[in-house]
Amino acid sequence: MxxxxxxxFNKEDLLECYQxxxxxxxxxAAQVMNxxxxxxxxxRCLNLGQEAVVTDERIWYCTTCHVCEDRCPQEINIPxxxxxxxxxxxxxxxxxxKIKFTLDxxxxxxxxxxxxxxxxxxxxxxxxxxxxxxxxxxxxxILKKTGLGEIIDLS
Amino acid sequence: xxxxxxxxCVIPIKYPGFEKATxxxxxxxxxxxxxxxxxxxxxxxxxxxxxxxxxxxxAARNLCLAEEAGLSIxxxxxxxxxxxxxxxxxxxxxxxxxxxxxxxxxxxxxxxKGEIEVxxxxxxxxxxxxxxxxxEMVKYPLQEIRMGCHYGCHLxxxxxxxxxxxxxxxxxxxxxxxxxxxxxxxxxxxxxxRKFLCCGSALGTNIDPQAANEITREKLQHMKKRNIxxxxxxxxxxxxxxxRGQMMLERKHHDGFHLPTLYISQLLGxxxxxxxxxxxxxxxxxxLGPFLEMIPDSRRQGPA
Numbered sequence: 001m002x003x004x005x006x007x008x009f010n011k012e013d014l015l016e017c018y019q020x021x022x023x024x025x026x027x028x029a030a031q032v033m034n035x036x037x038x039x040x041x042x043x044r045c046l047n048l049g050q051e052a053v054v055t056d057e058r059i060w061y062c063t064t065c066h067v068c069e070d071r072c073p074q075e076i077n078i079p080x081x082x083x084x085x086x087x088x089x090x091x092x093x094x095x096x097x098k099i100k101f102t103l104d105x106x107x108x109x110x111x112x113x114x115x116x117x118x119x120x121x122x123x124x125x126x127x128x129x130x131x132x133x134x135x136x137x138x139x140x141x142i143l144k145k146t147g148l149g150e151i152i153d154l155s
Numbered sequence: 156x157x158x159x160x161x162x163x164c165v166i167p168i169k170y171p172g173f174e175k176a177t178x179x180x181x182x183x184x185x186x187x188x189x190x191x192x193x194x195x196x197x198x199x200x201x202x203x204x205x206x207x208x209x210x211x212x213x214a215a216r217n218l219c220l221a222e223e224a225g226l227s228i229x230x231x232x233x234x235x236x237x238x239x240x241x242x243x244x245x246x247x248x249x250x251x252x253x254x255x256x257x258x259x260x261x262x263x264x265x266x267x268k269g270e271i272e273v274x275x276x277x278x279x280x281x282x283x284x285x286x287x288x289x290x291e292m293v294k295y296p297l298q299e300i301r302m303g304c305h306y307g308c309h310l311x312x313x314x315x316x317x318x319x320x321x322x323x324x325x326x327x328x329x330x331x332x333x334x335x336x337x338x339x340x341x342x343x344x345x346x347x348x349r350k351f352l353c354c355g356s357a358l359g360t361n362i363d364p365q366a367a368n369e370i371t372r373e374k375l376q377h378m379k380k381r382n383i384x385x386x387x388x389x390x391x392x393x394x395x396x397x398x399r400g401q402m403m404l405e406r407k408h409h410d411g412f413h414l415p416t417l418y419i420s421q422l423l424g425x426x427x428x429x430x431x432x433x434x435x436x437x438x439x440x441x442x443l444g445p446f447l448e449m450i451p452d453s454r455r456q457g458p459a
Contacts, residue, residue: 028353031373032366060362063370064200065353066312070327079313086204095205096362102201110194112201113168123167126175126433131167132192138263139194142216145259146209 001091001150005050008084016074017042023068023078029061036061038068038078041085054089060096062086090151103152107143110134156283158229158274159221160188161239164195165391166231172435173391176420177231177276179433183292184284188229191220196230196238199309200357203238211252212259214242218273219265227272229279231420233390237309239273241316275310277389277419281332286339294428296341298449303345303383304333305374307393308353333387333419340426342387348377356392359400368404371396375404375412385446386416394418402440415439415446425450 002008017039024030024037036058044053053059059082068078089095102112109115115131123130144154166173181188196214197203203210218239221228230236246253247269257266274282280289311317314328322328329351334344352374359367375397378386388394397416404410416439417425424434425447436443 028355028370029358029366032355032358032363032369061358061366063308063353063355063357063367064204065308065357067308067351067353069313075326083204083207087207090205099201099205099361102198102360103205106195106197106202111168112164112195112198115168119168119171123171126171126435128167128171128175128178129190132190134192134194135263139213139216141262142212142259143209145262146206146212148206148209151206 001147002084002088005045005054005081005084005088008087009081013076014042014046014081016076018074019043020073022071022073026067026071028063028065028067033058033061038082042076042078042081045081045085050085050088054085054092055094057094057096059085059089059094060099095151100152107140107148107152107154108136110136110139156185157187157189157226158279159191159224159226161193161196161217161228161230161235163230163232163235163391165395170391170394170418170435170438172438173231173394173418173420176418176424176434179429180420180423180427183427183429184288186279186284189224189226191224193217193220196235198234199237199241200234200360208255208259210238211242211245212256214238215246215256215260215267216263216265218243218246218271219260219267222268222270223265225270227274229274229276231276232392233275233307233309234392236273236275237317243269243271243273244316244319275389277310277332277336280336280419280423286335289336289423290339293340293426295426295450297337297422297426298341299343300446300449301345301382301384302337302342302387303347303378303381303385304337304350304387305354305393305397306330306333306351307388307390310389333389336419337387337422340422342422345381345383347381347383349374354393354396354400356396359396360392364403367396368400371400372404372408372410375401375410375414378414379412383414384449386414387419387422388416389419391418398440413441413445415441415443417443417446
């Protein structure tokens with residue numbers, strides 16, 4: 001469980017940013033969401049502190065495309081910062097419903113989509129092998145050891 | 156040539172036709188695929204963003220399964236490739252992380268050793284099988300159909316992690332593999348503005364499908380400007396944006412793009428003249444009719 005962004009990301013790196021906005025200018029999420037972008041997120045971290053950022057629901061608009069990292073002239077690893085922000089946000093309960101649903105599904109079934117009768121029928125029609133039976137005890141054991149129980153209920 | 160076949164979740168569950176098409180083209184190309192009890196990769200757009208340590212450990216478990224079978228992994232989805240390649244690289248190079256993960260795997264009987272590689276279908280086709288072999292198999296060339304390649308993002312960004320052997324110092328990278336393969340299949344790959352813009356899939360899956368579709372819409376508009384007739388993708392999530400996403404966009408904006416999208420294995424299957432009932436052609440929301448009409452010879456292979 002991390003308590004601060006700066007445990008996993010070097011705060012000094014953020015001071016390299018001179019707000020050129022190349023990142024936000026390239027960001028697909030910034031095109032469809034107001035006042036949002038990597039530049040703004042970075043600035044908020046520095047000016048408003050991490051609590052303001054990790055409690056903001058808009059951070060989840062990121063598509064994880066990595067173009068910001070590609071374009072940053074100061075080579076700041078923006079996705080690494082964002083991943084830390086997302087992880088901390090999740091701990092604070094700032095987690096979109098759809099992500100939580102998928103998480104629960106992966107924890108229970110080992111897969112991120114539901115395998116219903118239609119899926120089984122479609123696979124059979126194509127003469128595809130059946131979906132492999134997963135060792136769910138093994139998977140659950142790993143999830144418990146790595147601490148996913150901090151975020152979702154693993155009972 | 157033999158690989159551990161990583162199905163992921165979206166293709167076997169949502170688009171099993173793509174899995175079938177991949178199995179068929181690999182059979183035709185003489186590549187053996189082995190099935191193993193892999194779990195969700197886990198997704199770089201989901202679990203990684205929530206709990207990094209769990210993401211790394213589950214990815215490691217998948218890598219261990221392949222290591223124990225002595226095979227490198229072939230994956231069909233950009234998301235899977237992003238997770239598995241990154242996890243593989245981190246665990247191979249960061250001793251502390253490797254120790255941490257192997258501790259988490261202790262009860263399961265797996266130990267990560269760093270013995271295998273991970274490759275996307277596109278790279279296996281382009282680098283391992285090669286264009287010459289693919290060219291030999293083409294029976295029904297794709298009639299110079301104007302195609303726009305959409306590589307997606309997770310396939311090759313960041314290049315220093317996705318292609319560490321060649322691109323560890325690269326600031327940026329422009330992929331060409333799919334364009335070259337399409338040219339060999341007889342299609343006409345066309346450049347278009349914002350070719351390397353994200354499809355927006357993760358945004359749609361996580362919070363806001365309408366916003367995600369607006370991102371895809373921009374790409375479709377640019378493709379239309381260049382008179383592109385069909386889209387080629389290498390990822391099922393990108394496919395969903397261009398196919399189901401386009402259907403939802405049509406209801407809202409009535410753009411009339413009529414741009415069918417095809418997954419790479421489907422395109423090879425069509426050009427190779429494989430039985431079309433094995434290519435997942437029914438899974439498309441944007442009609443493939445006009446596209447298939449452009450490849451007259453392929454109709455002879457159609458379902459009864």
